Amino acid sequence: MTDHSERNDPQPYNRAEEQPSTTRPVVQMESPYASTRGSITTKQLPPFDETIINKYNRSGPRYTSYPTALEFTPIPDGLETKILQNRETRAPLSLYFHIPFCRHLCYYCACNKIITKKNSDSGDYLQYLIAEIKHKRRLLSTSEDGRKPLVKQLHLGGGTPTFLRDEEITQLWTFLQTQFEFLPEEEGDYSIEIDPRELSDDTLKVLRNLGFNRISLGVQDLDEAVQIAVNRVHSAELIENVLNEARELGFHSINVDLIYGLPHQTPETLDSTVRRIIEMSPDRLSVFNYAHLPERFKAQRQIKDTDLSDPAAKLAMLGNTINTLTEAGYQYIGIDHFAKPDDELSVAQREGKLHRNFQGYTIMGDCDLLGFGVSSISQIANANTRYILQNDTDLDAYQTNIDAAKNNPMVMPAVKYIKTSIKDRLREYVIMNLLCHDYIDFKDVNQKFGIDAITYFINEIQQLGEMQSDRLIDMDAAGIRVLPRGRLLGRNVAMVFDEYLDKTHKKRFSKVI
Known part of the structure; x- marks a missing residue:
């Protein structure tokens, strides 16, 4: 690569400011990122290497956006209105609804949730959601043929979205049909997060009949001692019954959330949980690292430091979980996520069409996200x-x-914003392709952004030299490839390309592993 890096090229960002090649991520018919996985249907990770993990286990962001949320600044008056009015009409929408309520406080929680048992709370909040939808919808242009804005994806998160009563979820869904055009259920991606303890006898049937086709269950752990310690108690039988009913109702994809590093967890107890969950055969699993930050999150003060595992045991939990899931045939997608080979996420990754945003990994990369x-x-x-x-x-x-x-239509709900530059878009493209496809194709980047990628990123390429020596990545004139040995450390590779990452910000992040 020396010959390329020492060329006397003009400014590497030569044409990008005048006429960049793209205005949003483009899914090509023949993606240069599809070939990185060939025809392999299950991309197995190599044996867990504790020495390498420890060497590179540094704090860093999860890159659900670039720049990350730490770059938010107060939004000027009137800007949100202009942004919505000038949105590209041709771009489909992904809708996100945040439901902040829970009936039980989970002690591991790192979110601002409202613990309440009053049904009136959800009804009042629903009216605010509907008012916000109306307020934003009036600013969105219709398509040239007069059709309402197209929605390809919808997600209810929280908190506990099923805190809403069945009739309230139905009311919200019915109202949305009057405001937007939705893809048919078999084509769109319509999901909701579920607390298995907070379901009525009919909730899953109601959700499926409305058109929800994907659910995510918060399980975290099946060990009773761990559940009591984090104040989230439920039986394995309950989880299995919910999964079986969802499968019988025809939900396309079922996800289960697990957490490692919780109080009283051991490598043996967590392995038992993972193997029991594998028997239930969810389509996807999210295995999160518990970051104990009681100084920042009040709920975590209920957890005693002495009940937590030491770093070695926690690392063993991760290693065992990865090995068990990959041996069971689950494909490692990236950043805590696993999926069966025939799941849409796995297929999209193999075809070079996977994307990442504030909803995590997604197949709907061409959508604007409206929260x-x-x-x-x-x-x-x-x-x-x-x-x-x-x-x-x-x-x-x-x-x-x-x-x-x-009373004043100029008042808008957003209070913070980030405006990305074309240079941000370039680095976002690099970071997201590394996290989604383990690869950066220099020719592709050159064509999209009018640069010579090797010249432009010469400093970053030099910083990656040690990772190349450790066989985490491979670099040549064609691009940068994250090798199987380095896939668990993909965030570390991406962090090299983050211009905003400094010592102050790093204190705000949990460790990669």
């Missing part, structure tokens, strides 16, 4: 710029904004 509710985040592309917007994270302040908008 509703307290703390929700939107990502909207206009021409060469993407805007990232966030509503107020305080429920009272959020509701005050929505109330004010009823």
Whole structure:
């Protein structure tokens, strides 16, 4: 690569400011990222290498956006209105709804959830959601043929979305049909997070009949001692019954969330949980690292430091889990996520069509993300710029904004924003392809952004030299490839290309592993 890096080229960002090649991520018919997986249907990880993990186990972001949420600044008055009005009409939508309520406090929680048992809370909040939908919808242009904005993806997150009663979820869904055009259920991606303890006898049937086709269950662990320690108690039989019913109802994909590093967990108890979950055969698993930060998250103060595993045991939990899941045939997608080879995420990854945003890994990379509710985040592309917007994270302040908008249409719910530059878009493209496809194709980057990638990223390439020596990556004139040995450390590779990452920010992140 020396010959390329020492060329006397003009400014490497030569044409990008004038006429970049793309205004949003483009899914090509023949993706240069599809060939990285060939015809292999299960991309097995190599044996877990504890020495390498420890060497590179540094704090870093999860890259659900670039720049990350730490770059938010107060939004100027009137800007959100202009962003929505100028949104590219041809771009489909992904809708996200944040439901902040829970009936039980889980002690591992790192979110601002509202613990309540009053049914009126959800009804009041639903009316605020509907008011926000109306407020934003009036700003969105219809297509040239007069059709309503097209929705390809919808997700209810939280908190506990099933805190809403069945009739309230039905009310929200029915109202949305009057505001947007939805892809048919067999083509769209419509998901909801579920607390298995908070389901009525009919909830799954109601969700499936409405058109939800994907669910995610928060399980975390099946060991009773661990469940008591984190105040989230449920039986394995309950989880299995919910999975079986969802499968019988025809949900396309079922995800289970697990956490390693919880109080009283041991490598043996967690392995028992993982093997029991594999018997239930979910389509996807998310295996998260518990980050104990009681100084930041009040709920975690209920957990005693002495009940937590030491770093060696925690690393063993991760290694065992990875080995067990890959031996069972699950494909490692990236950043905590596994999926069966025939799941849409696995297929999209093999075809070079996987994307990542605030909803995590997604097959809907061509969508603008429109968030509703307290703390929700939107990502909207206009021409060469993407805007990232966030509503107020305080429920009272959020509701005050929505109330004010009823009398003053210029008041909008977003209070913070990020405006990305074309240079941000370039680095985002590199980072997301590394995290989604383990590869950066220099020719592809050159064509899309009008640069010589080797010249432009020469400093980053030099920083990756040690990872190449450790066989985590391979670099040549064609691009940068994350090798199987380095896949668990993909975030470390991506962090090299992050211009915003500094010592101050690193203190805000948990470790990669």
